[in-house]
Amino acid sequence: TEGPPPTPVAAVSQYACQRRTTIENNNKIFTDAFEVLAESYEFSELEGPCLAFRRAASVLKSLPMAVPCLAATQGLPCLGEHTKAVMEEILRYGRAFEVEKTLSDERYQTLKLFTSVFGVGPKTAEKWYRRGLRSFSDILAEPSIQLNQMQQSGFLHYEDISRAVSKAEARALGNIIDEAVHAITPDGILALTGGFRRGKEFGHDVDFIVTTPELGMETSLIPIIINRLTRQGILLYCDYQASTFDKSKLPCHRFEAMDHFAKCFLILRLEGSQVEGGLNSAEGDSRDWRAVRVDLVSPPMDRYAFALLGWTGSRQFERDLRRFARMERGMLLDNHALYDKTKKEFLAATTERDIFAHLGLEYIEPWQRNA
Ligand code: ATP
Ligand code: MN
Ligand code: MN
Secondary structure (H helix, E strand, O other): OOOOOHHHHHHHHHHHHHEOOOOOOOOOOHHHHHHHHHHHHHOOOOOOHHHHHHHHHHHHOOOOOOOOHHHHHHHOHHHHHHHHHHHHHHHHHHHOHHHHHHHHHHHHHHHHHOOOOOOOOHHHHHHHHOOOOOOHHHHHHHOOOOOHOOHHHHHOOOOHOOOEEEHHHHHHHHHHHHHHHHOOOOOOOEEHHHHHHHHOOOEEEEEEEEEOOOOOEEEHHHHHHHHHHHHHEOOOOOEOOOOOOOOHHOOOOOOOOOOOOEEEEEEEEEEEOOOOOOOOOOOOOOOOOOEEEEEEEEHHHHHHHHHHHHHHOOOHHHHHHHHHHHHOOOOOEEEOOOEEEOOEEEEOOOOOOHHHHHHOOOOOOHHOOOO
16 A cells, blocks of 8 residues: 655745755755866856856755765756766765866966955956966065055955954954944944854854934944944044945946945954954964954935845845846846836835745844855
């Protein structure tokens, strides 16, 4: 006689916004390999294969267990011939030839090194590589190279800002920014966003949203905060970008990755005494302070939910939210708004839940967005 039918396993969606991905990654051996290949394709401006490896990595990150054999990937989306071949090699030999080759490639190594400097993107790194430069000392000794302010700070604080920021350090920075915001206005709003909001233990920076309930007032917040940090003597670097957000232009403005809110990219000096349990500092470093990267973004209150969703990440989660909106719902989503192309109207939202609901998506908690 027939037993009970097997419990159907829910199919894994091709969209990260329909998967729950915590910080626990059971397939790190595969996803680390994919990340190397994706980055290498990014350096070569091959967007297609780059995205393919990022999507494949994201799918594996969402799985509740390690993939034990290639047969177990049956039915999983976003895994093509190339990705499967890499996985098969890793399953068999513990490593993949293509990854080893990439890791030992001089161009990959150099571009990886150069782009690890704050203010140096793939374009600049490529330019320097083509001029025959291979190390930081090559760059710093080259008289014809004019580093901009951001890159100068990037080199000056290289050791500190390439070391991970701990949760305790993020909390200490939150206190500093919170004090600044509330000194300006008692009803000021501060929210932790980025990787730490997703529950990550470590980050490359700390991301915050700062705003006020009064529309229009938020644009003055960041300049005042910057002023205060300067007077406190803890502002080591500041790139401030004033708001270019224009609501009246919203219907015709194209949806994009970068947003138009007032924001700043900072390097702050954090004292060890302010951090519970102490600084995450280098071995043998006797200083009791470290430099930390901090991002602040200041959307008007009626855009708060969109900005929070957009700045919480992960990048792959954001990419897939937008792709899902466009491909499956005929809607356009970015950090400012959600537009329904069929109804030709903007959909308002005061919470992230509102946005998921407009998109007909189950709500995904921030800590489940580590796609
Ligand atoms: P990490 O721990 O490495 O910092 P993270 O997820 O916090 O991880 P960030 O680079 O700090 O990574 O970015 C956080 C989020 O903010 C991402 O989802 C990204 O899309 C968004 N973001 C970053 N810079 C901008 C920008 N200039 N304009 C719009 N969104 C941005
Ligand atoms: Mn971050
Ligand atoms: Mn950031």
